[in-house]
Amino acid sequence: MGRRAISGFLGHTPKPGGKAGVFPGVKRHITILSDGPEELPETDEPVWILGKQYDLQAEKSKLLSDISARLWFTYRRKFSPIGGTGPSSDSGWGCMLRCGQMMLAQALICKHLGRDWCWEMQQEQPEEYHRILQCFLDRKDCCYSIHQMAQMGVGEGKSIGEWFGPNTVAQVLKKLALFDEWNSLAVYVSMDNTVVIEDIKKLCHMCPSHLTHDSSPSPGNGLDQSTHLPEPSPGWKPLLLIIPLRLGINQINPVYIDAFKECFKMPQSLGALGGKPNSAYYFIGFLGNELIYLDPHTTQTFVDSEEDGTVDDQSFHCQQSPHRMQILNLDPSVALGFFFKEEEDFDNWCRLVQKEILKPQSLQMFELVQKHPAHWPPFIPPTKPEVTTTGADQSTCRRLESGVLVRFS
Numbered sequence: 189m190g191r192r193a194i195s196g197f198l199g200h201t202p203k204p205g206g207k208a209g210v211f212p213g214v215k216r217h218i219t220i221l222s223d224g225p226e227e228l229p230e231t232d233e234p235v236w237i238l239g240k241q242y243d244l245q246a247e248k249s250k251l252l253s254d255i256s257a258r259l260w261f262t263y264r265r266k267f268s269p270i271g272g273t274g275p276s277s278d279s280g281w282g283c284m285l286r287c288g289q290m291m292l293a294q295a296l297i298c299k300h301l302g303r304d305w306c307w308e309m310q311q312e313q314p315e316e317y318h319r320i321l322q323c324f325l326d327r328k329d330c331c332y333s334i335h336q337m338a339q340m341g342v343g344e345g346k347s348i349g350e351w352f353g354p355n356t357v358a359q360v361l362k363k364l365a366l367f368d369e370w371n372s373l374a375v376y377v378s379m380d381n382t383v384v385i386e387d388i389k390k391l392c393h394m395c396p397s398h399l400t401h402d403s404s405p406s407p408g409n410g411l412d413q414s415t416h417l418p419e420p421s422p423g424w425k426p427l428l429l430i431i432p433l434r435l436g437i438n439q440i441n442p443v444y445i446d447a448f449k450e451c452f453k454m455p456q457s458l459g460a461l462g463g464k465p466n467s468a469y470y471f472i473g474f475l476g477n478e479l480i481y482l483d484p485h486t487t488q489t490f491v492d493s494e495e496d497g498t499v500d501d502q503s504f505h506c507q508q509s510p511h512r513m514q515i516l517n518l519d520p521s522v523a524l525g526f527f528f529k530e531e532e533d534f535d536n537w538c539r540l541v542q543k544e545i546l547k548p549q550s551l552q553m554f555e556l557v558q559k560h561p562a563h564w565p566p567f568i569p570p571t572k573p574e575v576t577t578t579g580a581d582q583s584t585c586r587r588l589e590s591g592v593l594v595r596f597s
Contacts, residue, residue, distance in 0.1 A: 226509065226512065227509050228244060228248065228251075228475070228509060228510075229244075229475075230244075230245075231244055231475070231476070232244075232245065233475060233476050234475075235251055235473060235474075235475045235480070236449075236452045236453050236473045236474055236475075237251065237254055237255060237452075237472055237473035237480065238258075238294065238303070238452065238457050238458065238459055238472050238473060239303065239452070239453065239454055239455040239456065239457045240254065240303070241453070242254075244475070252509070252510075253306055253308075254306065255472070255480070255482075255506070255510050256307065256505050256506060256507050257305070257306045257307040257505070258290065258293075258294060258297075258472060258482060258505070258506075259289075259290060259293040259294070259297070259320075259321065259324070259504055259505070260290065260482050260484075260504055260505055260506040261286040261287075261289040261290050261293070261324060261484060261504070262286060262483075262484045262485070262486040262487070262488055262503075263277065263278050263279040263280075263282060263283070263286070263484060263485065263486060263487040263488070264277065264278065264326050264334070264487070264488055264489065264490050264491075265277035265279060265487055265488075265489060265490065266489055266490045267326035267327070267334070267335075267490040268326075268327065268328065268335075270328075270334065270335050270338050270339065270348055271335075271339060271348060274338075274348050274349070275348070275349055277487065278334050278338075279487045281349050281350060281351050282334055282338075282484075283351070283463075283467060283468040283469075283484045283485060284351060284352040284353065284354065284356075284357050284461065284463075284468035285334060285337045285338065285341075285352055285357060285360075286334075286468075286470075286484035287357070287461045287463075287468050287469060287470040287482075287484060288337070288352075288357035288358070288360070288361055288461060289324050289332055289334075289337070290470040290482060290484075291430075291458050291459060291461060291470060291525045292332060292361055292428065293320060293321075293323075293324060294458050294459070294525075294527070295373065295426075295428045295458055295525070295527040296320045296323070296371055296373075297317075297320065298458075298527050298529065299371065299373070299426050299527070299529055300314075300316040300317075300319075300320060300371075301314060301316060301317060303455070307501075307505055309502060309505070309507070310502075313498075313501070315497075318493075318497060318498050318499055318501075319370065319497075321499045321501060321504060322493055322497070322499060323368070323371070325491070325492060325493060325499070326490050327492070331364055331367055331368045332361070332364055332368075336364055337357070337360050337361075337364070340360045340363055340364055341356060341360055343363075344356045344359050344360060351468075353521060354432050354461040354462060354521055354522055354523035355377070355432035355521075355523065357461065357523075358377045358430040358432055358461075358523055359377060361375055361428070361430070362375040362376075362377050362430075362570070363570075365428070366570060366571070366572045367572060372425060372426070373425070373426055373427070373428055374391050374392050374394075374425040374426065374427045374428070375427075375428045375430070376388050376391055376427060376428070376429050376430070377430045377431075377432065378429070378430070378431045378432065378554065379564075381431075381433060381553075381554045381555060382554065382555045382556075382557060382561070383429070383431060383554060383555065383556045383557070384557055384558075384559070384560050384561070384567070385538060385556065385557065385558050385559075386558060386559050386560050386567075387560055387567040388427065388429070388534065389531075390567065390569060391425070391427070391567075391569045392424050392425045392426075392427050392528075392531070392534075393423070393424065393425070394425070394569050424530055424531040426527070426528065426529045426530075427527065427528040427534060428458070428525065428526075428527055429525070429526045429527070429528065430523050430524070430525050431523060431524040431525075431526075431554055432521075432522075432523040433521075433522050433523065433524065433553060433554060434520050434521050434522075435448065435518075435520045435522060435553065436520035437520065438520070439516065439517075439518075439519075439520060440515065440516060440518045440519075440520050441520070441551075442516065443550070443551045444551070444553050445477070445515055445516075447544070447545050447550075447552075447553045448460075448515070448522075448553065449474050449515070450544045450545060451524055451526075451545070452471075452472075452473050452474055453544075454526070454537060454540055455533075455536075456526045456527055456528055456533055456534075456536075456537045457525070457526060458525030458526055458527050459471050459472040459473070459524075459525055460522050460523060460524050460525065461522060461523040461525070462518055462519060462521065462522035462523065463518070463519055464513065464517050464518060464519050465519060467483075467485060468484070469481040469482065469483055469484070469511070469513075470482045470484070472510075474515070475512065477514060477515050477516070478512040478513065478514055478515065479512065479513055479514075479515050479518065480510045480511070480512055481510070481511050481512070481513065482506055482510070482511070483506075483511050488503050491503060491504075524554075538556060541556050542556065
């Protein structure tokens, strides 16, 4: 199906109390969820979290540590107004943007620290961890901030302050990644429920030309200020693959449930973006027929980085029992995410998909094809739009392909 149909995700309205912020008398670092999650049940069924299996009876503590290690992005308030005069909070409209941030952050964790890396409260973290977190702080000069995502969404037909669907946030991340020199991530968003192996190989074997001496990244924010044309490379550029899907008309078709759950078992899994009417969630696993997710519907105060480049990060990790919902309550508009650090990871994923997802005589959730479809327009790997500079303040601006001017002071 085409992008137009996929982007019709149900609009978001804030949950009761969604704009109340942090409750009075509660310390800033205490994590508060909008709905109290239930404790995990006593069961012999395995729990799957982003490609890892847990025995709930014997590994509950390890499971909860793994979940709390995921970067958790929620509504924030008191950040600088978006666009200078726009909203200073995303409460009530930014839930899908936050979910997109969480999926991308998990890809960057896998790239720099590995899937097995685990966060511990008040423990010293690697420099790479803080650099990843800085990419998502709510500042206009951070490459995946709410500011950048909301402004880039204008080019996708979304006004600032308007809810996004899964496909829209995927398209926004794909464009913003072009400016992220430090992470150097290829982003492929599938079209018409089809993943084209040939196009992905072409994308991931392209790399930017060498940086010039005056085009190094701005410290701490993941942004660079250079323009490159891609050129062939024998190496593999780490890949974020996002597959927007519609798994039914008004509700998810039960025929897709097993294949959908199978995706969370894959070692390359980044989970899924989706939700239910009025709410977007970041799904990271499942237990039986219940999906496990991180919920962005908590309004916390803006947190900035310290002078030494570290981030006071306790409010970026959810330390309570995870939320769960019945898979049949899932809105049919979703987007699957996968990360491939090496080409071998992608090749292994293709074999897994052929074996577990594309089973004969079953309704296929998506297609995996070797060659670019002949009736499609030619595949051209995206390149970074040209950079222009204003005279008065000499700040760098980028006239993006969407027509949106993004300024990095």
